[in-house]
Amino acid sequence: MKLIIALIQPSKLEAVKSALTEVAVFRLTVMDVQGFGRQKGHIEVYRGHEFSVNLVRKVQLQIAVNEEFVEPTIEAIIRGGRSGEHGEIGDGKIFVVPLDDCIRIRTGERGTEAI
Helix, strand or coil: CEEEEEEECHHHHHHHHHHHHHCCCCCCEEEEEEECCCCCCEEEEECCEEEEECCEEEEEEEEEECHHHHHHHHHHHHHHHCCCCCCCCCCEEEEEEECCCCECCCCCCEHHHCC
């Protein structure tokens, strides 16, 4: 089992969800997050005053999958989240981490059956 954590542009959320549906991945958690990488924020104007915004809004997806779904899930996120054919700075990141256990609260099932 793996936990896939993806940080994507908010505007790409629907495209990524659609791509995940195509590979039979229907369960995910979505969170609004802020951070910065190479984009390093931007300048905004509010009531005539410029100010620097150091954090950029992103959407974080958390998806727990069994081993056979890891690569299709990654490929779907890339397909839905990439800007243009070759992508752009700020398209996001995908992290894949081991998932030791999963427990379905309702039934008490554990492991791959609980996902």
